[in-house]
Amino acid sequence: MRPEHLDAAVPEPADQRRYTRALASAREAVLAGQRPRVPVRSPIIDSWRRVRRHGLDPDRGRDVEPVSLTEVEWRRQRCGLAGDPWRTLRTGLLPAADSAGHIVVVVDRDGRLLWREGNRAVLRRADRLGFVEGASWGERSVGTNAIGTALVEGRPLHVHATEHYVGTHHPWTCAAAPVHDPRDGRLLGVVDVSGPRETVHPSMLALVSAVAAMAEARLREAHRDQLDRLRAIAAPLLARIPGQALVVDRNGWVAASTGLPPIDRVALPAQLDAQRVWVPAFGDCVLEPLPEGVLLRPGGLQRAASARVVLDLRGPRPQLTVHRDSGSWSYRLSARHADVLAHLADHPEGCSAADLAGHLFADPARTVTVRAEMSRLRKRFGDLLDRRPYRFRPELDVAVLR
Structure with a gap:
């Protein structure tokens, strides 16, 4: 095999059968704890060795039950790829994948499969493999594969035929690229195109990488729009400070x-x-939450501003309005969060997690759910709410309109 194939995405068609046979013997050597006699691309052999250390069955992988469709939907809404990013990935890849006999797959940062579309016959083959929505496709579950290994490596990767660690995946070829959040570099998930190994195409990895970059560009545009909205709020606010x-x-x-x-x-x-x-470079800062952001005022000696809080439950969608010296802001609330805040307003002395669980679910033992809800509320209204016990801060003027 020519040296340039060691780091190539996939061999040229004339070399694919020879490449597949050579990799099969190399995999057997690694499974036996031996040094392979033929060269293997570094991300593949590194992955094989990782997976072998995990003790994964090389014939069938590990049985990992897919999560429920309810959890799949929950993960979709929180992964950062729903909406425009997913539409960009789908539009950029699905026509080519479908015509080539492939499917398009998107997983979250945990390797859970969230979306898949494409060639119907290949989707049926994927069903038989357990390659379904909610399944775990990380290395610890299914061994070396483009999705799970791209999650570990943090870069685009093509895994072809016998490069897969688990034998049942050898009939497949797949190309995957990670998608990162341009705001903070955080890994959001991986987009992948998979299909029968006979349909492999050397340009597929380049296409997947390009479309992943397009999705990141969409996220970058959305962030610029968010900063523009925040800038519109900030201008009059800062003029008064x-x-x-x-x-x-x-x-x-x-x-x-x-x-x-x-x-x-x-x-x-x-x-x-x-x-x-x-905050580094500024030291202690007073913080006030704003829609889509926060106001920071450097100076640890400043006193946190008091506020008047109005919880309006009269309309079809509850609303919380915060009146401060710096300005007034309104926030839409879910029914659950409005119920929690109304209960806290009715009990200014404060509530424990068990108290809130009894109110919300008639089950004081459901404190884990309550703590998760309160964590989400405190992320939005951190300077309004105390914990231990949960309550509105005593210095606030709180009114509830029913």
Whole structure:
């Protein structure tokens, strides 16, 4: 085999049978703990060795039950790829994949399969393999494959035929590329095109990589739009604030500032659920949540501003309005969150997780669910809510309109 094939995405058609046979013998050597006699691409042999250490069955992998469709939908909404990114991936890949006898697959950062579309016959073959929505396609579950190995390697990858660790995957070829959040570089998931190994095409990896880059560009555009909306809120707000202040999104990207030299981004703490936070280069800062961002005022001696909070339950969609010296902001609420906030307003002395579980579910034992809901609320309204016990902060003026 020519040396340039070692790091190529996939061999040329004339070499594919020879490549497949050579890789089969190399895989057998690695399974036996021996050094393979033929060259193997570094991401493949590194993956084989990782998977072997995990103790995965090389013939059939590991039985991992797919998560429920309810959880699949929950993961779709939280993975960062729903909406425009998924439409970009689908539009860019599905026509070519379908005509070539392939399917398009998207997984989240955990390797859970969230979407799949494409050639119907190949979808039926995928069903028999367990390659279905909700399945885990990480290396620990199914061994070396383009999806799981791209998640580990963090780069586009083609895995062909006997490069797969698990024998039942040898009839397949797949090309995958990771998709990252341009705001913070966080891995969101992987997009993949898979099909029978006879349909392999050397350009498929380039296509998948290009479309993944397009999805990231869409995310970048959406972030710019979000900063523009935040900038529109920030301009009148900062005009009324003396001294230094910044309005940033929740990843620390600066929409606007006053009294400070230009800066693109600040390092925010992971949790924005306190009235004061410590920010590198600024020290202690007073924090106020805003729609899609936060207001930071450097200076640890500043007193956190009081506020009037109005919870309006009268319309079809509950709403929370916060009136501060810096401005007034309204937030739409889910029915569950409105119920929690109304209960806290009715009990200014505070509630435990068990109290809230009894109110919400008539089951005081469901404290884990309550804590998850309160964590989400505190991310949005961190300077309004106390914990231990859960309550509105005592200095707030809280009114409920029913």
